[in-house]
Amino acid sequence: MRPFFFTRIKYNSGNWDTDQRMPSNLIHSLVDYTTIPVDETEKVVELSSPELFKSPFCYISGHKLVDFSAQERSNFKTYVEHGGFVFADDCNHDIDGLFAKSFEAEMAEIFGPDALQKIPNDHWIYNCFFKFEDGPPATSFELNGWGDDLVHDYLKAIMINGRIGVLYSNKDYGCEWDYDFRNKRFLKVDNTKFGVNIVVYALT
Numbered sequence: 794m795r796p797f798f799f800t801r802i803k804y805n806s807g808n809w810d811t812d813q814r815m816p817s818n819l820i821h822s823l824v825d826y827t828t829i830p831v832d833e834t835e836k837v838v839e840l841s842s843p844e845l846f847k848s849p850f851c852y853i854s855g856h857k858l859v860d861f862s863a864q865e866r867s868n869f870k871t872y873v874e875h876g877g878f879v880f881a882d883d884c885n886h887d888i889d890g891l892f893a894k895s896f897e898a899e900m901a902e903i904f905g906p907d908a909l910q911k912i913p914n915d916h917w918i919y920n921c922f923f924k925f926e927d928g929p930p931a932t933s934f935e936l937n938g939w940g941d942d943l944v945h946d947y948l949k950a951i952m953i954n955g956r957i958g959v960l961y962s963n964k965d966y967g968c969e970w971d972y973d974f975r976n977k978r979f980l981k982v983d984n985t986k987f988g989v990n991i992v993v994y995a996l997t
Contacts, residue, residue, distance in 0.1 A: 797823065797996060798832040800848035802879070804840045804865055807857040807892065811884045812967035816852070821974035822985040823992060827922070840865040845872050850995045854882045854967045859895040861903075870903045873951065873958040878995035886932070886940035886965035893963055900959065904951050909961060911947045918957065922993045923986045929962070930987050932969040940965070960991065 799816045803809045816835040823831050838844045838851070841864040845851070851872070861869065873879060883893045900909050912918070914928025928946060935944045940963075951959040970985050977983050 794830055796830040796832040797850070797992065798834070798836055798848070800836045800838050800845075800851045802840050802845070802851050802853040803837050804853070804855075804859065805862060806860040807855040807895075809853070809855055810837075811854045811856065812971035814972055815967050815970045818970050818972060818974045818977075819985055819988045819992070821977075822983065822989050826986070826989050827993065829992070829996065840868055842868075846875075846877070849878065850992060851877065851879045852882070852967075853879060854884050855892050855896075856884045856890075858891055859899050861899050866899070866903050869899075873904075874953055876953075878957065879959045880991055880995075881959060881961045882965065882967045883961075883963045884965055884968055886934045886945075886963055886968075888941055888943070888945070888963050890940070896961075900951060900961075904959075908951045909949050909959070910952070912950045912957070914947065918960070918990055918994045920990075921997065922990045925987060925990070929964060930984070932964045932966060932984075934965040934968055957994065 799820055820831050820833055823829050838848060845868050881896060885892050887893060897909060919925040919928055929948050931944045936942060945963045949961040950957045970988060
């Protein structure tokens, strides 16, 4: 089995390089909790590059405007429709924010206006490794006054042949997990466990 590697998508608009400690934190959790072999080095891949198609799992995030080029749109669509998995996380944690509106508009342009849909809170992604009986766990950023002051009790997804191809969050998991993994010992509950579920789902 080839080692799992965390791929961050670099796109030409907006700011793609958010929550820089999150990948190593999530990778550490995969080592701690699973037997999945991992490459501990984050890979950054241009969305317009054919290198994208070598990644089983990709992460995309930001705060600002998302405005893909024609090549970026083409690669995104081909990647997802041919079995790739993208976890998209809104660092504004705001359903009316600039990243949310522009990313959702891009998904509508690429996959159709109704492609991005809420997924039920009993979906397999919430049970495929750790159990999250109430659906997506809340983050501390959702009620910090900088977003829309809502706890989003759902995630959205674009389904490809009955399987999630794009998992979309307004909950700001990236910032929630953006800390040195050695500080987990100070947490009552390890908040990266849902990230483990996301990767396990993407790989199985």
